[in-house]
Amino acid sequence: MLYRIAADGLVLFHLSFILFVVFGGLLVLKWRCLVWWHLPAALWGMAVEFFHLPCPLTDWENRLRHAAGQSGYGAGFIEHYVWPVIYPAGLTPGIQLGLGSVVLLINGLVYLRLFRQWQLRRTP
Numbered sequence: 001m002l003y004r005i006a007a008d009g010l011v012l013f014h015l016s017f018i019l020f021v022v023f024g025g026l027l028v029l030k031w032r033c034l035v036w037w038h039l040p041a042a043l044w045g046m047a048v049e050f051f052h053l054p055c056p057l058t059d060w061e062n063r064l065r066h067a068a069g070q071s072g073y074g075a076g077f078i079e080h081y082v083w084p085v086i087y088p089a090g091l092t093p094g095i096q097l098g099l100g101s102v103v104l105l106i107n108g109l110v111y112l113r114l115f116r117q118w119q120l121r122r123t124p
Helices: 002-030 032-050 056-067 077-086 093-122
Strands: none
Touching: 002 032, 002 056, 002 093, 032 093
């Protein structure tokens, strides 16, 4: 029972992390100190998508599910929980590159704006 609760909690954390990777730059516009948390998270999220790296949270959740007597799942978090809601077909490497590009675009625009704000403050 505790392993199942831990696995479910990890799913919520995983989803929160993904949302932070995609939209955390918007929080940085308000709270500048979050840049030290968001920038590495965004870089990691893009690396996972661009280089098709396995996410350690997925493996950790599968281990907790197996310890709870559940079967776990073979695919990654996005493929198992998020992608079937949007499109029932599987996640392809091309789509992963697209997702990584969306993360790069959103956060690139946010950090460009942030950089320009910093420049304006420094210019007398």
